[in-house]
Amino acid sequence: MVSYYKSLLAAYYSVGAVCIILGYFYLLRHPKGYASYFITLIAVMSFTLVFLSKAAKRRFQKEVSSHLENCRAGLYLEELIKVMGRKRSKHHRSLYACLSSVGFDVLGDYDSLYASCQNITMKSHMPLYHRRMFTYYLSRNELDYARDAVTVLSALADKEKNQAEKKIIQDYVQECERALRVRMGEYDEALKYYAEMINSTDQHPLITRVSWACVYGEILVKTGKRQEAEEPLLFASSRGGDTKYKAIADKLLAEIGNAQ
DSSP states (O other): OOOHHHHHHHHHHHHHHHHHHHHHHHHHHOSSSOHHHHHHHHHHHHHHHHHHHHHHHHHHIIIIIHHHHTTOHHHHHHHHHHHHTTOOSHHHHHHHHHHHHHHHHHHTOHHHHHHHHTTOOOGGGHHHHHHHHHHHHHHTTOHHHHHHHHHHHHHHHHHOOSHHHHHHHHHHHHHHHHHHHHHTTOOHHHHHHHHHHHTOOSOOOHHHHHHHHHHHHHHHHHTTOHHHHHHHHHHHHHHOTTSHHHHHHHHHHHHHHHHO
């Protein structure tokens, strides 16, 4: 079945091409007159482009991103390949690498995560590159490289002028620093943070809640609070789909059961 997202994207580019061609020929024939008609044409075309762009993003969310959000990482990667895997432009190849690296991270396939990251080449995508490479280094216990990735992320946050993008990078830095502290055995701040997040009334995707529950349960086990760990680990196990969080939760639950 042809992806509705791809159809909308094709319409987006087609309308854009028509807009450019019509505008070009109009200017050739009427360089000094009928400016209002030309402005109206551009306005209509621009509105159409904005509408198609937003519609395409909504369809991408429904056809692709929703699978990852609902802990179906394998299906997410399959659909991602269908709609983006054959793009040839440098921007699209880099964007595809960004999106696929997230899927491989959630699956716990760190070799594929590393391979995807090597195809992230656009400057605007570098924050996500360093965020995913941090995960790769942490999985290999290469803490010096992991710290270097955090240092680069901090520098990128300082340089970023767009406040929304700056906030995203700063969140990456906080996530990485928290993970490093946990790896070094500093659990108190992380326990408080994940407890607050799990009990938050804000709406978060299932994958986010599952990841929080898994990490929280894992830290509780490490700090000897095995009974408290069961509830979040059971949630991660039952709702984790094909993610690494389910696998980690299942392993920890088995350890708890054996210990009891």
